[in-house]
Amino acid sequence: MIRQYELVERVKSYDPNADEDLLNRAYVFSMKAHGSQARASGDPYFSHPLQVAEILTRMKLDGASIATALLHDTVEDTDTTLEQIEKLFGKEIARLVDGVTKLSRLELQSDQTKHAENFRKLVLAMSADIRVLLVKLADRLHNMQTLHHIEDPEKRRRVALETLEIYAPLAERMGIHHLKDDLENLAFVEIYPDADASITKRLTFLRETGGGVVGRVIDELKKVLLDAGIEASVSGREKSPYSMWRKMQRKNIAFEQLSDIMAFRIVVPDIGACYQALGVLHSKYSMVPGRFKDYISTPKPNNYRSLHTGIIGPERQRIEAQIRTPEMHDVAEYGVAAHWQYKQGSSGMALEGRQYRWLRELLDILDHAAGPEEFLEHTKLEMFQDQVFCFTPKGELVALPRGATPVDFAYNVHTQVGNRCVGAKINGRLMPLRTQLANGDQVEIVTSKTQTPSPTWERFVVTGKARACIRRFIRTQQHEQYAELGRSILHKAFRQAGYDYTDKAIAGVLKKLKAAEVEDIHAAVGEGMLTGHEVVAAVYPAIRAPGRSPKVVSLEGRRLRAKKERGLAVPITGLIPGMAVHFAGCCHPLPGERIVGIVSTGKGVTIHTIDCETLDSFSDQPERWLDVSWSIDDDQNYVGRLHVVIANEPGSLGSLSTVIGRSEGNISNLKITNRSVDFFDILIDVQVKDVRHLTNIIAALRATPVINSVERQRG
Numbered sequence: 001m002i003r004q005y006e007l008v009e010r011v012k013s014y015d016p017n018a019d020e021d022l023l024n025r026a027y028v029f030s031m032k033a034h035g036s037q038a039r040a041s042g043d044p045y046f047s048h049p050l051q052v053a054e055i056l057t058r059m060k061l062d063g064a065s066i067a068t069a070l071l072h073d074t075v076e077d078t079d080t081t082l083e084q085i086e087k088l089f090g091k092e093i094a095r096l097v098d099g100v101t102k103l104s105r106l107e108l109q110s111d112q113t114k115h116a117e118n119f120r121k122l123v124l125a126m127s128a129d130i131r132v133l134l135v136k137l138a139d140r141l142h143n144m145q146t147l148h149h150i151e152d153p154e155k156r157r158r159v160a161l162e163t164l165e166i167y168a169p170l171a172e173r174m175g176i177h178h179l180k181d182d183l184e185n186l187a188f189v190e191i192y193p194d195a196d197a198s199i200t201k202r203l204t205f206l207r208e209t210g211g212g213v214v215g216r217v218i219d220e221l222k223k224v225l226l227d228a229g230i231e232a233s234v235s236g237r238e239k240s241p242y243s244m245w246r247k248m249q250r251k252n253i254a255f256e257q258l259s260d261i262m263a264f265r266i267v268v269p270d271i272g273a274c275y276q277a278l279g280v281l282h283s284k285y286s287m288v289p290g291r292f293k294d295y296i297s298t299p300k301p302n303n304y305r306s307l308h309t310g311i312i313g314p315e316r317q318r319i320e321a322q323i324r325t326p327e328m329h330d331v332a333e334y335g336v337a338a339h340w341q342y343k344q345g346s347s348g349m350a351l352e353g354r355q356y357r358w359l360r361e362l363l364d365i366l367d368h369a370a371g372p373e374e375f376l377e378h379t380k381l382e383m384f385q386d387q388v389f390c391f392t393p394k395g396e397l398v399a400l401p402r403g404a405t406p407v408d409f410a411y412n413v414h415t416q417v418g419n420r421c422v423g424a425k426i427n428g429r430l431m432p433l434r435t436q437l438a439n440g441d442q443v444e445i446v447t448s449k450t451q452t453p454s455p456t457w458e459r460f461v462v463t464g465k466a467r468a469c470i471r472r473f474i475r476t477q478q479h480e481q482y483a484e485l486g487r488s489i490l491h492k493a494f495r496q497a498g499y500d501y502t503d504k505a506i507a508g509v510l511k512k513l514k515a516a517e518v519e520d521i522h523a524a525v526g527e528g529m530l531t532g533h534e535v536v537a538a539v540y541p542a543i544r545a546p547g548r549s550p551k552v553v554s555l556e557g558r559r560l561r562a563k564k565e566r567g568l569a570v571p572i573t574g575l576i577p578g579m580a581v582h583f584a585g586c587c588h589p590l591p592g593e594r595i596v597g598i599v600s601t602g603k604g605v606t607i608h609t610i611d612c613e614t615l616d617s618f619s620d621q622p623e624r625w626l627d628v629s630w631s632i633d634d635d636q637n638y639v640g641r642l643h644v645v646i647a648n649e650p651g652s653l654g655s656l657s658t659v660i661g662r663s664e665g666n667i668s669n670l671k672i673t674n675r676s677v678d679f680f681d682i683l684i685d686v687q688v689k690d691v692r693h694l695t696n697i698i699a700a701l702r703a704t705p706v707i708n709s710v711e712r713q714r715g
């Protein structure tokens, strides 16, 4: 096990500016925090974070990453809190430790969450700072190295599969090949022990019969290159059991046919020498067709650069040769980390800039993914960028579209949670419900049984579910309010005609009025689609409503007529004569409201209120917009619009309609604009004879106890 001073010295050897004190304090803190905890192997637990830190020094990561590695399990596995970490080690380390902790918690989630592809996206999304991911990969590597100490075979298998499906591809994606190879080979032994055993056995056999062939090939390649004046360092290695297994899977070939089991690396001083060396090999040995690849002129998306070729080399062995410069070699081995080192060396950026550079580079790499070989194709990347991943207080994962708010989160958890949501704590702080959530946010929804959804939520929610639930709720609520109002109007109408109102009587004329339920009739009356007299007339056909058409019209017919009448009674200026006019169902424009017309071919003009959200969908078609306005003719029925604030209690809407009715006003429309625990805000259009009539109604309303305030609303 590496010692404290060795670790510090190693970091200082490649990062002379590293904070020595920070490393020492992190070392001691972690050791104390883990105390007497032990690993499955029986080793003290602290050996684990220390090894993880050691792995990262080989990748030459900065001091903050090493300190994070030392501390990475303290929050998850000891009494240590994140606040403590921040107090002792500062914001940066706390943020990194928090990132690693969150990734560790993900591993504890249900298997569904872990569906490999989603999980990889999630891990990436969570690793806003690439160092979080690097610490996590090193953590995983050490856990794989010590996997055999875990007794439960099911657990071993699960961890190995996860490594193969999630972490190895991530390491590859970041171009850290040695890490990818190690992870894969360790997982392979666990998952396919038989395959691993037979491949290893075969390799041993070939190695023995070959009798030091690798060494002889290396010597000959060196000599051939030196003769051509190229100074090269050559190393050879067998391909890993796992990569051979993969090849056998892909190409459906037996092991006997798998000839190029050896790969040789030829490292030469510069790019020119790479192509020279290639020329030497191709002229000296036969080239295997179809194996040449120039990743120098066309680097892989993860920045990997090398020349690859297959030759029938020394000893008539079929071999693969990779030719590269030392820099390319480091990038191939250490991926993003090395890439950064090289760039960093020349520019000497501040730590701040360095972090963003890392992140930018990762995103850049991800952005340029191409081909089916890459696990994150572009389309999937877009999916990942479209999502935001948050947690419930219990640590369960909730995936939402980007831009989602606590209200979306609440509805995602449960419809009732959404409907009763009054506030949200994001990472422990009370935040407005319209706040956009960020990756890794922990969201706690505050609910109240008396709370109901607010129509204003619709403006900022992004999920279909939230939107649908809010709309459904408001529609039902409105229907109920209209029904309540309608019922009281009907009671009065029946009484005036000398009858007692009963639901049964209404049930008898449902067919006649083409309504499905008694409550629909109530709502229609409340909404002004039917008058009380018309319902009475339907039940008692002998009755003639004064001044009204004696004909009973169906509910649907009445609705159409009401629309038409509204259109005729309140004409609109700015239209071409004879043009059909519709009032939009989305915003129900009312006289006095600022309006615009949208021309639809074959349908005429649809009138919307100027603030209607539907208009957004026409924003790119200015030719369809018509400037229109209400023109109210003095000779016609005057519609006064009132803004009423009324107590939210049973019967209050009934009192409202009674007062207006007693004052001989006719409610032509009613809209609840805001609903709180205590009060409703209502806009009422009342048909009146003149302004005095309206003033009388306002006075009568102000005298009513349940009514809080009444104002004339002017468009």
Ligand code: MN
Pocket (backbone or CB within 6 Å): 048, 072, 073, 139
């Ligand atoms: Mn760990």
